[in-house]
Amino acid sequence: MSESTILNLPDQSTARVPKRNFITAEDGLLSWLLTGDHKRIAMLYLISITFFFFIGGAFAGLIRLELLTPQPDLVASDTYNKFFTMHGVIMVFLFLVPSVPATLGNFLIPIMLGARDLAFPKINLLSWYLYVVGGVMVIATMVLGGVDTGWTFTTPLSTHYLNTHVITTALAIFVAGFSSIFTGLNFIVTIHRMRCPGMTWFRMPLFVWSNYAASILMVLGTPVLAISLTLVLLERVFGIGVFDPTKGGDPLLFQHLFWFYSHPAVYIMILPGMGVISEVVSTFSRKRVFGYTAVAFSSVAIALFGFFVWEHHMFIMGVSNYSALVFSLLTMLVAVPSAIKIFNWSFTLQKGSITFETPMLYAFGFMGLFTIGGLTGVFLGSLGMDIHLTETYFIVAHFHFVMVGGMLMAFLSGIHFWWPKITGRMYPEAISKLAAVVTFIGFNLTFLPQFILGYLGMPRRYHSYPPEFQILNVMSTAGATVLGIGYLMPIIYLAWSLKYGAVAGNNPWQATGLEWQIQSPPLTENFTEIPIMDHEAYDYDWLEHKTKQEVTTVG
Amino acid sequence: MGISPVLWQFLERWLNNSALFPREASTIAPYMDALYFFLLGMTVVGVALVATIITVFSLRYRRSVHPVATQIEGSTLLEATWTIIPLGIFLICFVWGALLYFRIYTPPVNSMNIYIVGKQWMWKAEHPGGQHEINALHVPTGQNIQLTMISQDVFHSFSIPDFRIKREVIPGRYSTVWFNATTPGEYHLFCTQYCGTNHSQMIGTITALSPADYKKWTEESTSGMSLAQNGERLFASMGCNACHSGNAAARGPSLAGVYGTTLQLTNGAQVLVNDAYLRDAILNPSQHVTAGYSPIMPTYQGQISEDGLIDLVEYLKNLQTNYRVHQTLTTSESDQAAPITPGVSQP
Numbered sequence: 001m002s003e004s005t006i007l008n009l010p011d012q013s014t015a016r017v018p019k020r021n022f023i024t025a026e027d028g029l030l031s032w033l034l035t036g037d038h039k040r041i042a043m044l045y046l047i048s049i050t051f052f053f054f055i056g057g058a059f060a061g062l063i064r065l066e067l068l069t070p071q072p073d074l075v076a077s078d079t080y081n082k083f084f085t086m087h088g089v090i091m092v093f094l095f096l097v098p099s100v101p102a103t104l105g106n107f108l109i110p111i112m113l114g115a116r117d118l119a120f121p122k123i124n125l126l127s128w129y130l131y132v133v134g135g136v137m138v139i140a141t142m143v144l145g146g147v148d149t150g151w152t153f154t155t156p157l158s159t160h161y162l163n164t165h166v167i168t169t170a171l172a173i174f175v176a177g178f179s180s181i182f183t184g185l186n187f188i189v190t191i192h193r194m195r196c197p198g199m200t201w202f203r204m205p206l207f208v209w210s211n212y213a214a215s216i217l218m219v220l221g222t223p224v225l226a227i228s229l230t231l232v233l234l235e236r237v238f239g240i241g242v243f244d245p246t247k248g249g250d251p252l253l254f255q256h257l258f259w260f261y262s263h264p265a266v267y268i269m270i271l272p273g274m275g276v277i278s279e280v281v282s283t284f285s286r287k288r289v290f291g292y293t294a295v296a297f298s299s300v301a302i303a304l305f306g307f308f309v310w311e312h313h314m315f316i317m318g319v320s321n322y323s324a325l326v327f328s329l330l331t332m333l334v335a336v337p338s339a340i341k342i343f344n345w346s347f348t349l350q351k352g353s354i355t356f357e358t359p360m361l362y363a364f365g366f367m368g369l370f371t372i373g374g375l376t377g378v379f380l381g382s383l384g385m386d387i388h389l390t391e392t393y394f395i396v397a398h399f400h401f402v403m404v405g406g407m408l409m410a411f412l413s414g415i416h417f418w419w420p421k422i423t424g425r426m427y428p429e430a431i432s433k434l435a436a437v438v439t440f441i442g443f444n445l446t447f448l449p450q451f452i453l454g455y456l457g458m459p460r461r462y463h464s465y466p467p468e469f470q471i472l473n474v475m476s477t478a479g480a481t482v483l484g485i486g487y488l489m490p491i492i493y494l495a496w497s498l499k500y501g502a503v504a505g506n507n508p509w510q511a512t513g514l515e516w517q518i519q520s521p522p523l524t525e526n527f528t529e530i531p532i533m534d535h536e537a538y539d540y541d542w543l544e545h546k547t548k549q550e551v552t553t554v555g
Numbered sequence: 556m557g558i559s560p561v562l563w564q565f566l567e568r569w570l571n572n573s574a575l576f577p578r579e580a581s582t583i584a585p586y587m588d589a590l591y592f593f594l595l596g597m598t599v600v601g602v603a604l605v606a607t608i609i610t611v612f613s614l615r616y617r618r619s620v621h622p623v624a625t626q627i628e629g630s631t632l633l634e635a636t637w638t639i640i641p642l643g644i645f646l647i648c649f650v651w652g653a654l655l656y657f658r659i660y661t662p663p664v665n666s667m668n669i670y671i672v673g674k675q676w677m678w679k680a681e682h683p684g685g686q687h688e689i690n691a692l693h694v695p696t697g698q699n700i701q702l703t704m705i706s707q708d709v710f711h712s713f714s715i716p717d718f719r720i721k722r723e724v725i726p727g728r729y730s731t732v733w734f735n736a737t738t739p740g741e742y743h744l745f746c747t748q749y750c751g752t753n754h755s756q757m758i759g760t761i762t763a764l765s766p767a768d769y770k771k772w773t774e775e776s777t778s779g780m781s782l783a784q785n786g787e788r789l790f791a792s793m794g795c796n797a798c799h800s801g802n803a804a805a806r807g808p809s810l811a812g813v814y815g816t817t818l819q820l821t822n823g824a825q826v827l828v829n830d831a832y833l834r835d836a837i838l839n840p841s842q843h844v845t846a847g848y849s850p851i852m853p854t855y856q857g858q859i860s861e862d863g864l865i866d867l868v869e870y871l872k873n874l875q876t877n878y879r880v881h882q883t884l885t886t887s888e889s890d891q892a893a894p895i896t897p898g899v900s901q902p
Contacts, residue, residue: 004617004618004619005618006618072755077752077753077754077755077756078752081749081751081752081754148751148752150749152749154709154710154748154749156708156709156710156726157709157710157749157750157751160708160709161675161708161709161751162751245726245727245728246727246856246857248839251710251725251726251727252725285616285624286624287624287625287626287627288626288627288628290627290629290630291628291629291630291634292628292629293629294629294634315656316712316721316722316723317710317723317725318722318723318725318728318730321656321657321660321661324656325653328649328652328653328656329649332642332645332646332648332649333642333645335641335645336638336641336642336645339637339638339641340634340637340638340641342605343605343608343633343634343637344629344634346605346608346609346612347608347627347630347633349608349609349612349613349616350612350616350627351616351621351624351625351627352612352616352621352624353616353617353618353621353622353623353624354612354613354616354617354618354621355617355618356613356617364609367605367609368602368605368606368609371601371602371605372598372602375594375597375598375601375602376598378594378597378645378648379591379594379598381645381648381649381652382590382594382648382649382651382652383649383652383653383655383656384586384587384590384651384652384653384654384655384656384658384659385587385590385591385594385648385652385655386652386656387587387655387656387659387660387719387720387721387722388587388591388716388719388720388721390721390747391712391714391721391747391748392714392716392747452575452576455576455577455591456574456575456576456577456716457577457714457716457717457743457745459714459745459746459747459755460747460749461749461754461755462745462754462755463754463755464755464756465755466743467572468572468573468574469573469574470569470573471569471570471573472573540624540626541626
């Protein structure tokens with residue numbers, strides 16, 4: 001075994017991907033479209049969210065291309081407004097929200113718990129269909145001419161002043177929201193009811209804990225989004241006047257409702273990513289996650305506090321100064337569990353035996369960028385500072401540091417980490433390390449200049465801008481190009497690895513999770529017999545002991 | 556290996572004309588920047604700390620140096636440290652930010668008031684002296700200026716980055732912000748809340764003038780009628796004076812001197828009469844009936860523009876006596892070219 005990697009592959013001359021596994025179990029398109037297998041549904045999700053990620057990314061590219069010059073010269077203003085709306089709607093509702101839970105979560109949570117499937121396989125499949133219906137409606141919007149409300153649907157702009165396809169888009173998000181509710185519901189029931197013998201709450205991998213926290217947010221938060229979008233529809237179609245001041249309504253009410261979901265939504269997006277980082281950091285430093293209980297509870301704390309900070313999106317909107325005080329204080333409190341997590345991951349490295357494979361590089365990227373993203377969030381939570389920074393590129397940069405620098409890094413880390421488990425084959429290591437580095441550099445080049453632009457006061461969603469802001473925008477666009485390459489590379493080499501990648505074997509990373517103790521790709525039923533959990537999560541001594549025993553038995 | 560002189564010139568000009576940090580052009584700006592540098596320091600230290608920990612551990616405990624990991628459960632002491640210290644720092648950010656917030660959103664008394672009306676996609680500024688500006692605002696330096704703002708359609712947001720102030724401009728409700736410009740010059744005005752097609756064209760120029768220049772500007776750009784005088788005309792032409800005549804037997808309450816007082820309403824509420832109350836009482840009178848009067852006033856919703864409402868509010872703010880209301884009622888030609896009233900001439 002090499003000094004610099006823990007990678008432990010079977011002898012390639014004799015190794016084969018197991019003939020019988022969940023992919024080969026049944027043939028034909030219908031066997032995929034009508035499947036109840038959580039792993040196959042995860043694959044369906046993976047394909048569809050990747051598709052939408054690249055559509056959303058294409059819009060991002062167009063936005064950055066337009067902003068290369070101060071003049072509004074590439075497209076008309078309406079078109080530009082549609083670009084950033086479609087970018088936001090697709091990336092938030094069709095990529096970030098389902099990204100880790102619906103793919104990796106769907107695939108791994110039952111296996112990590114020692115179960116054969118999620119609690120409700122058919123509801124799981126239904127949730128994918130709802131996602132697809134939502135996605136098709138968004139594409140329909142795009143084809144029919146787009147929508148330009150911004151992903152926030154601010155009233156009364158969205159209800160009275162736009163004649164684009166607001167209704168179709170709002171309905172699409174409404175439908176996609178139910179997909180997320182069903183996923184959350186499925187996870188909660190599975191985690192409560194389907195843990196294998198011996199799998200106590202505090203033996204669960206932290207990935208399960210963070211998905212559990214996110215599921216609570218999905219189930220409790222998403223209905224509020226559905227309500228607020230329904231009210232937008234009713235206002236737009238029938239003029240019921242809930243948000244119309246001339247009819248006694250309150251236009252700010254919409255934002256209260258919208259952010260009541262959409263703030264917890266950012267935790268829906270980031271928490272599962274944090275779960276991935278816990279798994280990866282532990283595996284590649286061969287150590288139990290430092291302060292397991294603190295990390296587990298900090299996920300739950302984030303989920304709870306996350307519901308009581310929504311007004312920090314509205315500090316300048318004429319809310320009462322005293323309510324702003326309360327929400328600012330709560331915002332500061334919600335920052336603490338994230339800080340705890342970062343330090344716990346860092347100290348997991350202490351006295352470990354660290355190797356630097358691709359998932360670990362992405363995890364390091366996550367830790368650095370998420371720290372910046374989190375701390376710049378404190379700027380925005382600090383009331384006075386928020387006045388100057390909100391609605392500028394500062395907030396764009398902050399959000400992208402958390403969501404792209406944080407979440408997308410975590411997603412890619414997880415995809416690389418579990419790729420051998422999902423497909424049975426390894427991705428190519430050298431080029432994927434290069435992709436991780438390219439992504440990191442491109443990301444920083446894209447979004448660091450935006451912090452400076454934000455403090456200069458450049459408003460977000462601007463089609464044109466004063467010429468003195470150009471140089472920073474050029475840097476940002478250049479960075480976006482690099483970032484784009486960084487995201488295209490995995491698609492190509494991961495596809496290549498499906499056929500030509502090295503055979504991974506059961507446990508290439510010598511990780512402790514239950515998912516690594518079964519064959520790759522797993523059988524449809526996951527386990528031939530239900531395992532009994534007789535050790536803590538991340539117990540590397542147990543793993544070593546088990547491996548030794550196996551060697552003696554076989555030998 | 557030389558760079559083309561044309562390209563060099565271009566690069567040089569481009570770099571020289573680039574902005575990296577906004578100017579500090581209001582009294583609030585240094586306070587904002589102080590907090591900003593504190594937060595920036597916190598971020599740099601925080602990121603450096605995390606990066607250092609990761610780097611040091613990665614070097615010391617990489618597999619080739621440290622082949623066997625030592626299992627550690629955790630450490631309550633360490634975890635308490637990194638819970639309490641960040642919490643303490645975040646609480647400092649909270650208190651500091653809150654102080655700044657209250658400073659920016661609490662206009663000092665006796666500041667000069669300018670009305671702002673936002674609409675798709677322009678800013679209209681109305682000075683008390685009757686000067687109107689579109690996508691521009693002239694202000695004197697060294698004076699506290701309060702902006703009373705309202706939107707005629709969707710949400711807008713009034714932002715002057717060089718002054719470090721911003722406030723949402725809301726349909727159907729007055730919002731206020733204040734500043735005190737320190738340096739004469741021209742500054743960007745942005746709408747920062749996405750408001751439809753030409754959002755990025757809803758920009759303007761703030762011109763800060765020395766008090767002498769400002770005086771000159773107000774004299775040169777007057778439209779001849781102050782806001783209050785416009786309001787007085789509206790008050791008569793819409794027939795408000797028929798009921799709000801100030802007579803003992805009048806059907807509506809006297810409005811002279813009502814601004815700034817506390818009113819008892821028929822629904823039992825006690826309200827402070829300010830700009831927002833006056834506006835609401837005109838548009839939605841049945842919810843704002845002064846105790847002792849019957850709810851007979853019709854709504855003026857949809858019959859009067861936001862500009863007209865501002866005129867009326869400004870008129871009522873300065874209405875000290877009912878003398879001219881009576882005169883208007885008794886003199887048929889009195890709504891023409893009214894001379895300046897004593898109450899109105901000193902805004």
